[in-house]
Amino acid sequence: MNRIKPSTLAASIALLSTTLVGLPAQAADDPAKPNPVAEAVAKTMGKLRADEDMLAVLNAQAGLKPKPIEKLDVATARKQPTVTDGVNAVLKQQGKSTKPEDLVPGVTSMDATVDGAAGKLPATVYTPEGAGPFPVVVYFHGGGWVIADRKVYDGGARGIAKQANAVVVSVDYRQAPEAKFPAAWDDALASYKWTLANAAKLKGDAKKVALAGESAGGNLALATAIAARDAGVQQPAHVLAVYPVTQTSLNTESYLENAVAKPLNRPMVKWFVDKTTRSPADLKDKRLQLIDAKLEGMAPGVTIINARIDPLRSDGSKLEDALKKANVPVERRDYEGVTHEFFGTAAVVQKAKDAQAFAGQRLKNAFGG
Structure with missing residues (x-):
């Protein structure tokens, strides 16, 4: 997929992003779930702007179902899946070791x-x-x-x-x-x-x-x-x-x-x-x-x-x-x-x-x- 340069998208992205920030940050039926519209836009932006290998990590992390940090108590926030977890998920998909000493x-x-x-x-x-x-x-x-x-x-x-x-x-x-x-x-x-x-x-x-x-x-x-x-x-x-x-x-x-x-x-x-x-x-x-x-x-x-x-x-x-x-x-x-x-x-x-x-x-x- 061809990535659209931010120089082309910047104005529309900024307008859309700030509009979305004004929406409720979570779904009404479950405070732990992000707003579905904001989530959809974030995913679309990622597809347009992120390199394929970066997007694979983001998708892998998303597949671990992280909750929105800004709506959590600190103890729960510290337990959420991280980008590192996303990297390890991609490595496992590729059949590679996740041991740090093997990676470096x-x-x-x-x-x-x-x-x-x-x-x-x-x-x-x-x-x-x-x-x-x-x-x-x-x-x-x-x-x-x-x-x-x-x-x-x-x-x-x-x-x-x-x-x-x-x-x-x-x-x-x-x-x-x-x-x-x-x-x-x-x-x-x-x-x-x-x-x-x-x-x-x-x-x-x-x-x-x-x-x-x-x-x-x-x-x-x-x-x-x-x-x-x-x-x-x-x-x-x-x-x-x-x-x-x-x-x-x-x-x-x-x-x-x-x-x-x-x-x-x-x-x-x-x-x-x-x-x-x-x-x-x-x-x-x-x-x-x-x-x-x-x-x-x-x-x-x-x-x-x-x-x-x-x-x-x-x-x-x-x-x-x-x-x-x-x-x-x-x-x-x-x-x-x-x-x-x-x-x-x-x-x-x-x-x-x-x-x-x-x-x-x-x-x-x-x-x-």
Whole structure:
């Protein structure tokens, strides 16, 4: 099927999406079921705009019957099928292994703990083959600071370890609403400091430590670089931000265009933010409103990866502009035909393989390798 370019569809999609957001978000007879009209439009948009391999993952996840996150309590939301579950379903359909070590050979992993701001945090350490010492990447998973964990985001973290030939420390920071803003941000900085102090024990080079993250985790990576600068802590060698949250308005071009997109939509983001923040005042905090933060000197370079079918696409674009204005070297790539969460789907989605290779090369360049 030929995919229609967003440049052709953008105006009509934005109008239709914002109209649909005004409809009841669930069926009247069952609060757990999404509005059938909105669901139908979202599926049609996916068929028109998504690459076939990306669409296969979305369809596989949909086949697991996820409920609309924005209409659930937190405990139930955390049990919903993820894009990673969709990837595994596609792999099974293809008769392939779903074991992470088979999908990304040459990388081993072990569970560990790191020091957070208020106690120990679970983590996974990914190590490439060889004697080392390797560069190190501290990685933060996505999930809107509320759902998911490092295991859900194994594909992205493991892929970075492979492509960058680096040790990756993937951290489970505290989540909202149990630990509201700024708990996750405090944990992110603390885990970065812990990694600097313990890199050698992980076959890592403490002089070459970068930050990375996806979605909410991309925000944490960027905010941690700024916090490290302000605290006089060693500057990260690089920051890799994959479809990061960089501002708090829900009325950007991409939010309107992708208001009912899958797997992330506008109402879901509002749900995440409402669960994470303590009051509306937090929305003005520069750790969330990153585009208004002092960005000068935060890192020697930043890489931003965006997906075209994603409410957060404009966040990446706005951050790119802000970084350039602050004279921070930045390169951003916007991948056509894929959605939010695509980065960790490299086992079955070509654009994810491409994005991971690009990210790995950018990190290698930053590490001097």
